[in-house]
Amino acid sequence: MALFTWNDSYSVKVALCDQQHKKLFEIINQLADAMRVGKGNEIVSKTVGELLQYTRTHFQQEEALLKRANYPQLAPHQEQHKKFVADVEGLLKQTREGRAANSIQVLNLLRDWLVNHIQKTDKAYSDCLNAAGIR
Ligand SMILES: [Fe+2]
Structure with missing residues (x-):
């Protein structure tokens, strides 16, 4: 069951970013499912590893687009990515060490990221990128 569903309200009006955000939703849903049904730490940490890897790739590509468009809010945006x-x-380290993740805490972190980061911080770059011909 998908806990987080991508819909148009998440669109940042840049095709590559929307596509990568959808993929992030998928991985996050896999993680939420794994935790919900009480899958072992091994599965949970494998999924967290995938999330980390995909997130890094996505952030790099998104930041490259922001640079290309001379986006004035690049630095604070990068700070949020870093955080x-x-x-x-931290979550990966914890699950790799066999310490069970607090699923409420993890889901709150992911929700905060999806809602606040994509819906506010990411959406703020739409006009600047579109004006630079990036769609
Ligand atoms: Fe972002």
């Missing part, structure tokens, strides 16, 4: 990566790294 999220650090949080997921």
Whole structure:
């Protein structure tokens, strides 16, 4: 069951980013499912590892587009990316060490990221990128 569903309200009006955000929703749903049904730490940490890897790739590509468009809010945007990566790294370390993740805490982190980061911070770049011909 998908806990987080991508819909148009998440669109940042840049095809590559929307596509990568959809993929992130998928991985996050896999993680939520794994935790919900009480899958072992091994599965949970494998999924967290995938989330971390995909997130890094996505952030790099998104930041490259922001640079290309001379986006004025690049630095604070990168700060949010860094913070999220650090949080997921912490979670990965924790699950790899066999310490069970607090699923409420993890889901709150992911929800905060989806809702606040994509819906506010990411959506703020739409006009700037579109004006630079990036769609
Ligand atoms: Fe972003």
